[in-house]
Amino acid sequence: MRYDSHPMNRMWPMLVVCSLALAMAAGGCKRDKKPPPPAPSQSPSASTATAASSASSAASAGLVRTPRPVGALPKAETPTIRTADGVKLGASLWVGGDAKAPAVVLVHRLGGTRAEWEPLVARLFPVHQPMNVLAIDLRGHGESVRKDGEKGKLAWQGFKTDEFTRMAKDVESAVQYLRKRPGGPPASLVFVGSDIGGTALVRAVHDAKIVTAGVCLISPGASLRGVDLYEPFGAVLSLPNLIVSGNADNVSKEPAIALKTMSKSGQGIQLASGAHSAEFLGADKPELWDLVADWVDQRVVGASP
Numbered sequence: 001m002r003y004d005s006h007p008m009n010r011m012w013p014m015l016v017v018c019s020l021a022l023a024m025a026a027g028g029c030k031r032d033k034k035p036p037p038p039a040p041s042q043s044p045s046a047s048t049a050t051a052a053s054s055a056s057s058a059a060s061a062g063l064v065r066t067p068r069p070v071g072a073l074p075k076a077e078t079p080t081i082r083t084a085d086g087v088k089l090g091a092s093l094w095v096g097g098d099a100k101a102p103a104v105v106l107v108h109r110l111g112g113t114r115a116e117w118e119p120l121v122a123r124l125f126p127v128h129q130p131m132n133v134l135a136i137d138l139r140g141h142g143e144s145v146r147k148d149g150e151k152g153k154l155a156w157q158g159f160k161t162d163e164f165t166r167m168a169k170d171v172e173s174a175v176q177y178l179r180k181r182p183g184g185p186p187a188s189l190v191f192v193g194s195d196i197g198g199t200a201l202v203r204a205v206h207d208a209k210i211v212t213a214g215v216c217l218i219s220p221g222a223s224l225r226g227v228d229l230y231e232p233f234g235a236v237l238s239l240p241n242l243i244v245s246g247n248a249d250n251v252s253k254e255p256a257i258a259l260k261t262m263s264k265s266g267q268g269i270q271l272a273s274g275a276h277s278a279e280f281l282g283a284d285k286p287e288l289w290d291l292v293a294d295w296v297d298q299r300v301v302g303a304s305p
Helices: 007-032 044-060 114-124 160-167 167-180 195-208 255-263 276-284 287-298
Strands: 087-089 092-095 103-107 129-138 189-194 213-219 242-246 267-271
Touching: 087 167, 092 114, 103 114, 103 195, 114 167, 114 189, 114 276, 114 287, 129 167, 160 167, 160 242, 160 287, 167 189, 167 195, 189 195, 189 255, 189 276, 189 287, 213 276, 213 287, 242 255, 242 276, 242 287, 255 267, 276 287
Parallel strands: 103 129, 103 189, 189 213, 213 242, 242 267
Antiparallel strands: 092 129
16 A cells, blocks of 8 residues: 555644644743733832822922912002102002001013012912012003103113113112001011012112012023122022922023022922913913912911011
8 A cells, every 4th residue: 555545644744734833832822921021129118108209299399289269359559659769660559468467579570560460469369368469560661661850751672781770779669668658567578570570679689688588589580681680699598489480491491490509498490381471471381370379378477467
């Protein structure tokens, strides 16, 4: 009988092929079932500590918080304030306590007006802590365009460095007004400045040796319009400062980091934005107003007479 005529001989090659296929399949199954490499070990306590640290960092940066209620903008008084060199300043005073209550002074950005602070004022009133809030128009801005003995209007666009430097006198005059109010002076002073307004208020504190409970700078600049901020900042670096900027704001990002490094007990916050000044950063990131309002409350609590 021929070899290939026997049925079993004809089936043998097929059986060999099937056996090889089954062996390969079995090997493949074993590889599929091989457990993946173990993940890096981390103890439950380490994981919990990391999560707690992240939550704490977010909270300390003011990013985890309950939004403040926003009330209707209260009616403001419009006091007459004149500087030593004869500039009549536009001003708004929101009264939330007697004249001895802590006072908050707000100073706007270059090219802006005191209206920049309305979203902040709407969060400070109704008053959580008794306080009076004063916002001024810097010379050459808003309603601060008249100077005794001069016929033309003041316009910041035509200012040279020395006139921008004199903006510190506007802040000093605002403080003098608060100190001379009937029933004053205020128990403490808190300053909030935007852009060049921050420069003006820091220079005022430095030059006039004003005692303050804290300084908040929003979108600060190292030398805006040629006016240095770093040297006079030495007068406030030991205070509980708040320094806020956008992390993509090319004007303020680096100065904000430098000031936070200089500050001994200050807090630095960078919001995810390229907007500059309280007005525009607040429009892009409304949480800015809550952060600043909370910080103001912390500065005035316990300071009331």
